[in-house]
Amino acid sequence: MFDLLLNNIAKYIHLTEDEKAIFIAHLKPFHIKRKQFILNDGEICRNSVFVAQGCLRGFTVDKNGVEHVLSFAPPGWWIADMYSLISQKPGILNIEALEDTEAVTLSKAGQEKLYTEVPKFERFFRILTENSLVANQQRIVDNMSLTAEERYSIFCKRYPTLIDHLPQKQIASYIGVTPEFFSRMKSELIRKK
């Protein structure tokens, strides 16, 4: 059950069996059906969530009611409204299951306790956050300097597994175009080849 997560952690820090047990004691497994939400904008985000199976998405809704996908969380990924989780103020992110999903939560309180019990986790989450920061900075650069077509091509390379079983309107939203434009773009790409 926790194998995927523990293997993931093992890439960055080494844990004794005791430390693993302490860690696992803070986790709460759960599963959630497609289309259900684990977080709504305006709420305070109280957990980090690690996906073991299925897929979640984090998105905002702008003042015109348009959704914008900030992140996908396929197996092996963490997701949370980082702003809200850190500040414990109401956030702007909605987190929804795109398919039936199995995951574990680590509460904010649990995470902080973990830092004192096993300080090595400071390192683990620092590295995790660093990697996330790098990906987000790259996305900003891509959004500023590339066309939608180029961003799509990058998405395909970076998330090959997601392409197949994700509604394409979700991908359109992630790369920052409308579903209509995305559809056209795809058919033009096929025509070109």
Next chain:
Amino acid sequence: MFDLLLNNIAKYIHLTEDEKAIFIAHLKPFHIKRKQFILNDGEICRNSVFVAQGCLRGFTVDKNGVEHVLSFAPPGWWIADMYSLISQKPGILNIEALEDTEAVTLSKAGQEKLYTEVPKFERFFRILTENSLVANQQRIVDNMSLTAEERYSIFCKRYPTLIDHLPQKQIASYIGVTPEFFSRMKSELIRKK
């Protein structure tokens, strides 16, 4: 000399005098003239830089030769090519002084040594990275869901000190429009009021 930095750190972790000394031993103060670079794209980023006075900017150059400002570093801010710093592979960021600047460097090696010597710094840099991640995620959302005018308004609120003494083409680049459009936008804003 290190006061600004130490006060900054004190917001997140408490350091003994010994620990402060260890930290400072890893720092190297330097100053750099306007228009000089401390990092070029294609190079490996070997340092984090903390600005005490002046201002730096980090930017990429796209395949058409257009610059895109990823970040400004006024006094009290860190700057680095995080991708390159972490991976120690060639990066895409240029870092340039917008004015004569005084700063300190912390080398990648020094930072890692610091983590083992004073583990509290894991926490400090984790928090720093978390805050940066939150800001970057917000910027992605803003770029996807707001008009240039709205992004400018947010920029003004968030970086009031920068507005005055920054060439406006740099601000235009940061919010993701051309200098020409930015100029027009500003004059329309004035006309409106």
Next chain:
DNA sequence: TTAATTTCTTAATCTACATCAACTTTGCCG
């Protein structure tokens, strides 16, 4: 299976912002 709902496609029209070009203003360096 079928009805209902959601997703995808295609087409016409529209707009925020880019590009190009010429000119004016600012600010820096000798």
Next chain:
DNA sequence: CGGCAAAGTTGATGTAGATTAAGAAATTAA
């Protein structure tokens, strides 16, 4: 201070991608 490069302005025109709308295809739920 004066000359020159960089920054900012303004206007005409171009375009990537949005919007609206309506039908076709695919999923889902019953």
